[in-house]
Each structure stands twice: as C-alpha cells, then as structure tokens.
Amino acid sequence: MGASHEYYAPNVYMVTWDGTLNSDDVIHSFQDIRHVLDNNKDEIHILFDLTRVKNIPFSAPTLALSAGFMKHRNLGKVMVVGMNMRAQILADIVVRVTGKDITFYDHHDAALRSISTFDTLLW
Secondary structure, rough: OOOEEEEEEEEOOEEEEEEEOOOOHHHHHHHHHHHHHHHOOEEOOOOOOHHHHHHHHOHHHHHHHHHHHOOOOOOEEEEEEEOHHHHHHHHHHHHHHHHHOOOEEOOOOHHHHHHOOOOOHHO
C-alpha cells in the first residue's frame, strides 16, 4: 500500500497510488515528481494511477502546490487514470490556482492516446 513511481514511457512518469494514502505518501510522490522534472531537459508528462486508491488526503492540493511541480518548466500534461470524485474535487483546487489542466481518463490507453497525438517521444 502507498505509492510507487516509474517511467511508463520515455517521457511519461507514472505515480501509482494504492490503498489508503497518508500525507507522507503524497509528499514523497510530489517531491519525486519535482526531482524527475528538475533532472530532465525534455517535457515530462505525469500519469497518476488511482485505480486502486481508497483515500486521498484532503491536504493533497496544498502539498502539490508546495512541491512546486505544477508550474515546472518541464511539466507536460498531467493525467489521472481512475475516476475518483474526491480526486476530481482536489484536482480542481490545483487547476484553479495554477491554471494547469489535469485530465481524467478511465484507462491508461486513453491517456496515452491523448499524448501520442502530438508527442513523438512516446512511440
């Protein structure tokens, strides 16, 4: 349970959240994303997999804003797989503050198709 992080494709970094998350899980994930963005010269898309998450802390928007990755120069698209009402509400807060879109998808394939239409690094 918790969080795992890995490259899903050359320029797509996936964060998988599983079970009930606590603030430390979220902080670690957001710091890891910031580190990945800081250490790349190319645009990196972030894919959050929430298909197995049970609970996301209400502090997630504040933690995302504190980590600073949502306005990073190397941040591409931010995608979320797994329809989760709480996640949508929390994401809306971040979108309103940063102006960066967060798009929700039912499946990984749909998220990747949305990127591949304009991003040749995926394939």
